Structures are given as structure tokens and as C-alpha cells.
Amino acid sequence: MTSNQPRPRTRLSLRSNSVHYDSLSTEQPDSDTPFMRTNPISQKRSYIAVAVLCYINLLNYMDRYTIAGVLLSIQNYFGIPDSTSGLLQTVFICSFMFLAPIFGYLGDRYNRKIIMIAGMIVWIITTLGSSFVKKSDFWVLVLTRALVGTGEASYSTIAPTIIGDLFTGTKRTLMISFFYIFIPVGSGLGYILGATIANATGDWRWALRSDWSGRFGEGKNRESESEIEYHHTVSSFSCESYIFGAITVVTGIVGVFLGTYISKQLRDRLPNADPLICAVGMLSSSPCFFIAIILAATSIPATYTFIAIGETLLSLNWAILADILLYVVVPTRRATAEALQIMVCHLLGDAGSPYLIGAISDALLKYDQESPHWDFRRLEYSILLCPIIGILGGVFFFMTSLYIKEDRKAAELLNSGNNVLL
Template identity: 85%
Template sequence: MTSNQPRPRTRLSLRSNSVHYDSLSTEQPDSDTPFMRTNPISQKRSYIAVAVLCYINLLNYMDRYTIAGVLLSIQNYFGIPDSTSGLLQTVFICSFMFLAPIFGYLGDRYNRKIIMIAGMIVWIITTLGSSFVKKSDFWVLVLTRALVGTGEASYSTIAPTIIGDLFTGTKRTLMISFFYIFIPVGSPALGGLGLLLLVFLIPDPPRGASENKGGATMERTTYIEDVKYLLKNRSFVWSSLGVTAMAFVTGALAFWTPTFLSRAQVTQGLRPPCKEEPCNPLDSYIFGAITVVTGIVGVFLGTYISKQLRDRLPNADPLICAVGMLSSSPCFFIAIILAATSIPATYTFIAIGETLLSLNWAILADILLYVVVPTRRATAEALQIMVCHLLGDAGSPYLIGAISDALLKYDQESPHWDFRRLEYSILLCPIIGILGGVFFFMTSLYIKEDRKAAELLNSGNNVLLDIF
């Protein structure tokens, strides 16, 4: 080729960690495309946005576990067994799970603020409607619980990606920790305020703006291409399996622990069996208070440990998650065994176990944000949500209840056996917790390479190769 002939240009194809990144564009987008805007979000507005997102996250998780707090009363009111009680949580999680990929697809392509607003409107209406269900219309309660999942699917999928585009580095980790602290801490009357705050105070920053000024400039890709990219990302796959095990444990324990402890006290003769609603909600209050305190302590402790170790140990984050899962499982096992003899000891080990489990919440979100490129983060959040709920807490409350009902045939009259059959069912949780720890350990083997691959693609997305 002579020197005066034009050089042909081609896309830069990056291969790292068995992932073929072929979505890079050699053409500069028009100046009015969202990816080329300079980030207009001030630091003050970014902090306000995080505060609003945290507030709405609190409402979401308060609503998710409202049923668990009054489960005994619901069982008596509708006359339903353990397995049907677990179904109330299952239908909610299933709707959340199946809608998450849809919102993930939309969240990577359209205005995220508008999507969240629409989801919250549905959430407020259906949550309010579930308060007026009659005793003879149990199926209506099931339907409203399913529809409530719409709001959480739209919000939980998209909100972390907005935080990821507002902050980077250790500041992002801290903001994510504030957001996820409301999972253990987390009422329709307050939902209206959350909707107004979302409308007026939440921006939709350019995707990738915190890491790359002006945002990411990669071409639009198809959903299938996004999924293929994520399935080749080993850190994403293994951490998603770890989150699934964690969701199984937290979902089952959050739903059944108040009822389990109430039955334990009946067995010990500390209170009579509840035959008519409303039942004594004291165990729900105590368990809720423990969950709030241990959640706050665990999230901040996990964030602090991550911050101290991350620079010296590149795979510190998944190792912290592995240690948290593996060490919480014996605590939950001991708590379950001690429930028949000592309620205070049970609460103590539950508190220790929940603190260890809560180490993971903020770290897990941060892992996803830094091993996945910005324009695929909402899709990644959605797929992780779908998998962790499909194999995790969508089925665990129902499964625990079904096992408990299956054991009922051995003694249908004894309150003591009502406690024992639920005890034997819940013992499945520590076993799944150990499996989750193994999954996070596997994540630690690949996270260094996958993080570098994502950073390389994000920082080099305008690179051209000149070929003779």
C-alpha cells in the first residue's frame, strides 16, 4: 500500500478473560446523544439523589416483609397452612423476578427516572388495595402481592446503576452501602412522598459518567449480545450464584423466624397457642429490631473492611462475602437448635449471624458495578435479580412451609410438633449458606481479571486501530 493511499479503519476488538468485546464504535456519536453529554449533575444534587433512593429503598423492603410480621394473624384470618402462607411471598418474588429483566432491558436504553416513576405508581396503588381484601377473597390478596412486585422490579434494577453513574471509587462504595443498608432496615402512605421526591430530585446521569467523562460511547447492542457478554463474565456468574444462596437464606429466615420463635415460646410454655387473630406480634418486633441494628452494623463493617483490604488484596470483596456466608451458617444452625430451650440465646446467635450476613450487601452491588461495563449494568442487575429470586427467595418461604406441612402427618394435634416440624424445615438454611460461601470463593478467583477487562473496555472505547 502506498503512503498516499488512505488507511482503512476497523473496530478495536478486545479479548480479555475469554470475553470478546465487539461493541466498540469508531464513529463519534452526535453531540445530542445522551452518551456525549458532559455530566451536569452537581455533587450536592448527587448526594440528594442518593438520599431519595435510600428512602424509597426503605419503603420497598418494609413492604416486602410486612406479611412476615403479621403472618400468624393472616394464617388465622384466612385459615391457611404453612405452605400456602409461604406462597404469599413466593408470588411477590416471582412477579418481581420475571419483571426484572424487562426493566433491566429498558433501563439500559431509556430514561431510568421515568421507568422508576411508573413502577412506583403501580406499587402504591396495589399496596393500598391489598389492605381491603375480605376474608373470603384470599386469591385477591395473592394477586395484589404479585402486582406489588412491579414497583420493586423497576426500582431495584435501576437505582443502583444511577448511583454507579453518579460516583466512583471508594465514594461509590460508601453510597452503595447507604443504599443497601435499607434492605435489613426496610408503608404506602409514605410511598406518595417517595414518588414526589423521585420526580423532582432524581437525575438520569449519562451511563458511565462517573468513570468516563461524558459517559460511555459504546454502540447500542441487542439484548442477546448483552446476555452473552454477562454469561462469559465469570465474576458475574459466580457472584450471582452466591447472591442466590444468600437470597434463599435471608428470604426464608425473614419470612419464618417470627412464627418459628412464637411456636418455640409455646413449646416452652411461655405463651399459649394463638387461636384467633390478632396474634401477639412481639417476636416480629424483636426480630425486626435485631435485623435493623445488625443490618446497619454489618453493612458499614463490610464496607470498612473492604476499604481497608481492597488496595492490598484485589479479590478482597468476594473473600469478605465468602467469609460472611460461611461464618453465618453455624450461627444460624446454633440459633435454630437453641430455640427449644432458650429464646435469649437464640436471639443472640441470630444477631451474630445476621451481622455476618449483612457484611455482603453493599459489597455485592459494588462488585457488579465494577466488573460490568456501564451500558450493560441495568441488564446485569436484572439478570442477577431474576436468578437469585428464581432459585433463592422466590421458592424458599414456600419450600420451608411445604416441608413443614409434609411433616404434619406425623402429629396433627401437638403444638410441640408444630414447632419441631418448622425447626427441621428451617435447618435447610445453614446448608444453603455454606454453598453460597463456596460460590463467593469461586468469584474471588476471577474478579481481578474481570475488573481489569471492564475498565479497559470503558476507558478505551474510542480507540482506533490503523491497519496497513
């Protein structure tokens, strides 16, 4: 080959699992295009993959919030206070949070499908195992809930990055929206399913099992007056779980699609539209939740109305936040970035909040240990912490809007540099 002849050019293509070369390729990639694959899958298979990931995400969040739907039954079964019952969610989130970076690191370097399958096997086994815990072994239940976080950490960290590799641009935003819709939908269905199964079987543990055989109506012939009163309380709690779950499902769907639509309309004209939408959603939802908490003692319909408005506003950011993460990070580091985002948001959010809220409620008990009215008020006062923290979240999103344009350009430049023709 003479010096005047063009040399065959080779594209350096980076994947999460390997580095390979696509010889004789002269195509210049778009800055938002995922790195070339040796075996790109068809569009049909891409949609099937997203559908499977969405279904698992639905089960993921149903499992996570089933415990919340039967929490009162768990408290009565084990005889534990509010702070200890909150520990169930805290240990789960802490396990999920600290393991996410490990799975993110592995997901950027090894076979993501195998990592997810292994994590899901652990998740299924520990969830089923937790339903067989005896009344004297509450700490075994705590341990199994921590292990459930292992499976969820592997899946929640890696799944969005797979979608980011399969689609680009507005289509990726839409697919991410479908994926994240199942967070509020799964959460709401978890409340409903947990309460429904617990009521039907008379045993909260069956809400965590996949085998429905043989336990319906157990023990109901030997109810004392106090047990009848307990079942009445649980039934009332379950009814509220149905309503709250249904609100969460509907508002989640509306909020995610609304946030995606607004983002699509504004992002071309306003480069920092995405974090601004998230900021407005967070800041607007906080007073709605505050009012809902205050009105809970006087007007249940008004409470549910403000909860619905607040959850809709809060759901605006589910898909947008994931999309932001994908377009400010190069594909080969997306799993790690997703893991770090999961760790930080849970560290500053629900990792400690269930236990903290329960601890505040328990601390307020000393002021009046006999009054049922005070039992309600002390929980109300402790939950008021949540909308206050929500304001801080909105402020951080506003800070993000100041830098998002430059960060996106830097990621696009680095992405183009990794795909240049050598």
C-alpha cells in the same frame, strides 16, 4: 486544515439512553469513570438523588416485610396452612424476579426516571388495593402481591445503576453502602411496623394502608374465649417481631458498614478481597443460624444472640456485592446486569423457599397432628434448610474470587475502549 495540523477529536460517550459526542475534548477518562454526560449534575444534587433513592429503598423493604410481621394474623384470617401462607412471598419474589430483566433491558435504553416512577405507581396502588381483600378472596391477595413485585422490580433494578453513574471509586462504594443499609433496616422496620399497626387496629390489613382513620379497637367487645386466646398468641408473635426487627435493623447497619470498611482496607493489597469477604460472611453466618434454630426451644436469649451474629456476618456482602457488579460491568449494561443478578439470586433463594419451607412443615404435620410441641418442631426442622443452602452461597463466592481480578480488568479495558478519542 493541512495534514500536519492536529484534527479536532471527538469523544464517543455512551449513556443508558443515548449516544452523543463531546467535540474538542482531549481529556482521557479514568477506567472507572462513568461515561461523560451532556448535562452532568452538581455534587449537591448527586447527594440529594442518593438520599431520595435511599428513602425509597427503605419504604421498599418495609413494604416487603410488613406481610411477614403479620403473617400469623393472615393465616388465622384466611384459615390457610403454612405452605399457602408461604405462597404470598413466593409469588411476590417470582414476579419481582422475572420482571427484573425486562426493566433492566429498558433501563439501559430508555429514560430510567420515567420507568421507576411508573413502576412505583403500580407498587403503591397494588399495595393499597391488597389491604381491601375479603376473607373469601385469598387468591386476590396472592395476585396483588404478585403485582407489587412489578414496582419493586423497576426500582431495585435501576436505582443502583444511577448511583454507579453519579459516583466512582471509594465514594461510589460509600454511597452504595448507604443505599444497601436500608435493606436490613427496612426489613426490620417492616416487621415492627406491621406488628405494631396490626395490634393497634386489631386488623392486619391496616398494616398495608397509609390511612389510619377510624378502625382502632374494632370488634373487641365481642371476643369469645378462643378469640382472647388468639389475640394472646398474636400479641406474643408481635413481641417477637419487635425484637427480631430491632435486631435486623442494628445488625444490618453494623454489617454493611463493617463489610465496606474491611473491603476498603483490603482491596488495594488483595484484588479478590471483595468476594472473599462475602464468602467468609456467608460461611460464618450458616453455623450461627443453625445453632440459633436448634436453641430456639430451650433458650430464647441465646437464640437471639446467634441470630444477631449471623445477621451481622450475612450483611457484610450487601454493599460489596453491588459494588462488584458495578465494577465488572460497563455503565451501559449495568441495569441489565443488575436485573440478571436479581433474577438468579432470587431464583436460587427466596423465590421458592417460603413455599418450600411451608410445604415441608405441612408434610411433617402428619406425624403428630395434636401436639403443640410438634407444631414447633416441624417448623424448626423445615427452616434448617436455610443455613445449609447458605453454605453453597459461600462456596460460589469463593469461586468468584478466582476470576474477579481478570473480570474487572476486562471491564476496565472495555470501558476505556468505549471512551477513547476517535
